[in-house]
Structures are given as C-alpha cells and as structure tokens.
Amino acid sequence: MTQARTKIDVAKAAHLYEQGWRLRPLARHLGCSFQRLSVHLRLAGVQMRTPASPRAFRLPVGERRDAIVAAVRAGKPVQRIVKEHRTTSRSVRLVAEQAGLHVPAPRGRLDRAEVQRLFKEEKLSRREIAERTGFGYGTVASALRELGLAHYPS
CATH class of the missing domain: 1.10.10 (Arc Repressor Mutant, subunit A)
Structure with a gap:
C-alpha cells in the first residue's frame, strides 16, 4: 500500500526559498522530499540556485x-x-x-580628530567621549594615548 503524499504549499515554499532557505531544510520543514520540492518549485517558475552560483546567499534556518x-x-x-x-x-x-528586531548598523572606525576635539575643546572626560561616540572606554583611552593627550583635559 502506498503512503499518501503531503500536499506542498508551493507559494509558501517559493517565498521561503527566495528568503534564503536551503532546499533540504525547507523540504524537511514542509514534510516532503527535496527532490519533489525542487520539481514543484521549478514548475512554479522559481529561479533555482545552483552550487555553481557565485556564493548563493543562504540564511540560517x-x-x-x-x-x-x-x-x-x-x-x-x-x-x-x-x-x-x-x-x-x-x-x-x-x-x-x-524577526522584527533592530540591530545597530556596523560602526566604522573611531574618528580620532573628533575625539581630540571633544577632549580639548569641549573638555569631556574619556568616559563622556565614550558615551558620546558609542565606543568603549578602552578604545577612547587608546586613541587619546596615540594622540599623546594627557589623562584629563586641561
């Protein structure tokens, strides 16, 4: 006796595949074989990634x-x-x-000219400069040391 096949929601599968799901985990998630899923996606006109694709982007699942x-x-x-x-x-x-979460954008390098200005002109402490720039106290302290500035603004 043959086993009943699970109906594949091709629209959902296509959406998840285009979001970056890999074929095998997606097939497992939908309860079918990856070969069957691949056939259904191809018939639906989904552009399939290949191993030869230039580093096909795949999100973790x-x-x-x-x-x-x-x-x-x-x-x-x-x-x-x-x-x-x-x-x-x-x-x-x-x-x-x-997932609807905010991740801060990657920050660049610490602007040493800005650190120097904050230290000399605004007379901010290292801790205040760290808070203002969003960098750690140690990073600011190292930058000030490299600039040859005293520990406290004068």
Missing part, C-alpha cells in the same frame, strides 16, 4: 535561526553571534530584521 534571534534579543554583539553560530554579520542582521 530552524534551531540555528531561533538561537540567533535569541542572541540578538539578549543584546549580544553581532560579532560574538557571528563567531558562536558560524555565520556572517549580514545573515545576523537579515535574520534579526525578519
């Missing part, structure tokens, strides 16, 4: 995605999440965005 969302909610830095979950910062930001 399932438990890994949930762990990334939990880490973002816990306020972990993006680079720590990247390292712990072996993914990219782009993936972390996209997964967070899809």
